Amino acid sequence: MEDRVEAQIIVRELCKVYRVPEREAGLRAAVRSLFRRRYRDVVAVDHISFTVQTGEVVGFIGPNGAGKTTTLKMLSGLLYPTAGQARVLGFVPWERKHDYLRRISMVLGNKSQMLWDIPPLDTFHVLGEIYHVTPAELKQTLDELVELLEMQELLTKPVRNFSLGERMKCELVAGLLYHPRVLFLDEPTLGLDVSMQGRLRRFLAEYNRHNDVTMILTSHYMADVVTLCPRVILIHHGRLLYDGELSALAERLAPFKLIRLTLSNERAEDEPQLPPGADVVEQESGRLTLRVARSEAPSITAHLLNTLPVADLAVEDPPVEAVIDQIYQEGDV
Amino acid sequence: MNQRGGWALIKSTWLSWMQHRSFFFLLAFMWMIPPLIYLFVWSTAAGGKTIGGFSRGEFVAYYLVLILVNQLTYSQTNWTVGDVIRSGQMNTLLLRPMLPLYDTLASEVAGKVVFMAFMIPVTAALALVLRPEMHVTLRNGLAFVPALGLAWALRFFWGYWLALLAFWATRADALLGLQDSLVFLLAGQVAPTALLPGLMREAATVLPFRYMLGFPVEVLTGQLNTVELWTGFTFQAGWLFVALLLFVTMWRTGVKRYSAVGG
Numbered sequence: 001m002e003d004r005v006e007a008q009i010i011v012r013e014l015c016k017v018y019r020v021p022e023r024e025a026g027l028r029a030a031v032r033s034l035f036r037r038r039y040r041d042v043v044a045v046d047h048i049s050f051t052v053q054t055g056e057v058v059g060f061i062g063p064n065g066a067g068k069t070t071t072l073k074m075l076s077g078l079l080y081p082t083a084g085q086a087r088v089l090g091f092v093p094w095e096r097k098h099d100y101l102r103r104i105s106m107v108l109g110n111k112s113q114m115l116w117d118i119p120p121l122d123t124f125h126v127l128g129e130i131y132h133v134t135p136a137e138l139k140q141t142l143d144e145l146v147e148l149l150e151m152q153e154l155l156t157k158p159v160r161n162f163s164l165g166e167r168m169k170c171e172l173v174a175g176l177l178y179h180p181r182v183l184f185l186d187e188p189t190l191g192l193d194v195s196m197q198g199r200l201r202r203f204l205a206e207y208n209r210h211n212d213v214t215m216i217l218t219s220h221y222m223a224d225v226v227t228l229c230p231r232v233i234l235i236h237h238g239r240l241l242y243d244g245e246l247s248a249l250a251e252r253l254a255p256f257k258l259i260r261l262t263l264s265n266e267r268a269e270d271e272p273q274l275p276p277g278a279d280v281v282e283q284e285s286g287r288l289t290l291r292v293a294r295s296e297a298p299s300i301t302a303h304l305l306n307t308l309p310v311a312d313l314a315v316e317d318p319p320v321e322a323v324i325d326q327i328y329q330e331g332d333v
Numbered sequence: 334m335n336q337r338g339g340w341a342l343i344k345s346t347w348l349s350w351m352q353h354r355s356f357f358f359l360l361a362f363m364w365m366i367p368p369l370i371y372l373f374v375w376s377t378a379a380g381g382k383t384i385g386g387f388s389r390g391e392f393v394a395y396y397l398v399l400i401l402v403n404q405l406t407y408s409q410t411n412w413t414v415g416d417v418i419r420s421g422q423m424n425t426l427l428l429r430p431m432l433p434l435y436d437t438l439a440s441e442v443a444g445k446v447v448f449m450a451f452m453i454p455v456t457a458a459l460a461l462v463l464r465p466e467m468h469v470t471l472r473n474g475l476a477f478v479p480a481l482g483l484a485w486a487l488r489f490f491w492g493y494w495l496a497l498l499a500f501w502a503t504r505a506d507a508l509l510g511l512q513d514s515l516v517f518l519l520a521g522q523v524a525p526t527a528l529l530p531g532l533m534r535e536a537a538t539v540l541p542f543r544y545m546l547g548f549p550v551e552v553l554t555g556q557l558n559t560v561e562l563w564t565g566f567t568f569q570a571g572w573l574f575v576a577l578l579l580f581v582t583m584w585r586t587g588v589k590r591y592s593a594v595g596g
Binding site: 105115 | 341425
């Protein structure tokens, strides 16, 4: 393999096919299926390859059923692949060696590893024992994480009484208290309110900066991806469609920019004279949104500033959600 | 092996279960009802005579010991293994550097402590009222300990490999219900094995179910001669070996098939 020595995750032609039973609706079909079951092969992950270096944070994006979670489950050792190879930290994940499991963590937004009837502090101590963390180390790590996540008051309440956001904080602490080197985050902000999402994102960014932990994150919230992941891997129908910088993806897919300008009050009612190549997207009492080709954005901006009474002007990329939606709809980059 | 983690799990499961102790006390009470019914049926039937060599007091002793042994060997956790597989909760357990079997064992040990906190005083009170007749010899007392341990292990692993069929079939727990029925019929609950009619008695001697419950009771209550004792231990160890083999095979092949539900 030609991957750099420090690559922590190496995936080659990874493939997962599920065999799912199927039958038509109705009583007759139900009776028939008792004697003869029909199966259909569903390709969840279709020969994908990529590498991730130490300390990288990679966003794994794609529509529902694209194969994101299946890939993460194979990399964390939960699923055996149908074909292909993967190495994480030098281990084959699905061999599930204990030395491997001690070095990785998978936080699932829709599954809990907390014991519901007892306070989280008890669960953290059990996990400390399972992962062979010394009591002194455990205390220090817990103090740090609890402070970062501002959750001191939660430690002694039964988990059963927690809100979703509070439980998610606990899941993160549980997933990090043994200092894993690779972190798989599957929808970590699922169902959380906006401010809690923001707090968790800040926490993860800071944690990555301080600990140089490699992270792969799946999320349907583009704000998670934009804030945390300089690099994205986009999969659709199990196939890898794009692997690179998020900004480059936007450039490739949306070869235009948006110019938002506000004109000064005295001329706001007049019809502005626009240069060729600037299309009006929105117009409302002195406020304009123009769409221009990327290559022409600087010259058109200069022209606007020279010829119009501009009170305010901003040049923006189209919203990332619009770009991603375009790929999901078209199924190609 | 991860003994540190295993012990911590037992402690935390116990703490968690103690939150619902009244629920578990009620469960324990429910489980003691069928043997209690047969205790009254047989002891009343015996009256002042003997049936198949059992006097009234001996029936009482047999069933009181059976109630305790049943509680100690019944693996209530087998019922949750299938749910854990079906619901995808197995994900969390598989991600830990520890066999998920530990988690079930932790519940098993924690459960026994909670159940015994209820069962021992209740059985002692019943003994005071019903006056059992039992003369425990040193040989029987000593043989009872391994017989009980092996009975628990056999009942646990037999149920566990059946529960692991959930990797293949979604409602494999029906087989656990079948196991319970066979234990009820052939393991000395309906009647001590010695009182079963010919073919049933032979089946009970050969099949694994008697060795999950009835055998240790027969050992302690002094119903077996030396040859029967050693034959019983041989069957018990043999069936345990089969159960362990099936458990390992089911686990290894099942976990490769596991489709980690959800997402």
